[in-house]
Amino acid sequence: MNPTRDSEAQVRRLFANDRLAKHLGITLVEAGPGRAVTRLTVAENHLNIYSGGHGGTLFAMADATFGLACNSRAHVSIAISAHIAFVKGVQVGDVLTARATEQARTRRAGTYLVEIRRADDALVATFTGVAHVSDKAIEI
Known part of the structure; x- marks a missing residue:
């Protein structure tokens, strides 16, 4: 068993159900435990x-x-708080990469930092999110 590979496969299955992300043209590049x-x-x-x-x-x-x-x-997590700070503007044609990393996680909550950057590595936005970690196992 490879936790990183299993985690990425799970995230890819979940992402396939994200209709808003598809509508906006967002693509999943990679994922692993606590990151995407x-x-x-x-x-x-x-x-x-x-x-x-x-x-x-x-x-x-x-x-x-x-x-x-x-x-x-392993468990369903639901956002309970989010904040974003816009740092730089973007234009048509800019390629943006969002990188989410887990900052802390307990049995009941997780805190995450997301940075959005342009292809020139300029920081566009920072986002912090807190998720409630439920007892329900992810089933997909």
Whole structure:
């Protein structure tokens, strides 16, 4: 048994059910216990009224990546708190990578940090999320 490989397979199965991520064009790059990486190329439908990257798109990307990281272990985890700080703008064509990492996890809660970066490694946004860890096993 390889926990990293098993975790990635579980996350890939969960990601296949994320309809919003699919709709936005978010792809899963990799995952493992307590972590996930996604990617998105900014398109016209990701823009706000000023033709810059929409904060809702960035939040959705970070939230999806957080959800994958916190559900990369044995029990269903549900977000109970999230915060995002927008650092730099994005434009059509920018390739964004979101990297979620587990900062702490107990039997009942997990805390995660998500950084979204452009291809030039510029930090676009930071997101922190807290998830409730349930007793329910992930079944997929």
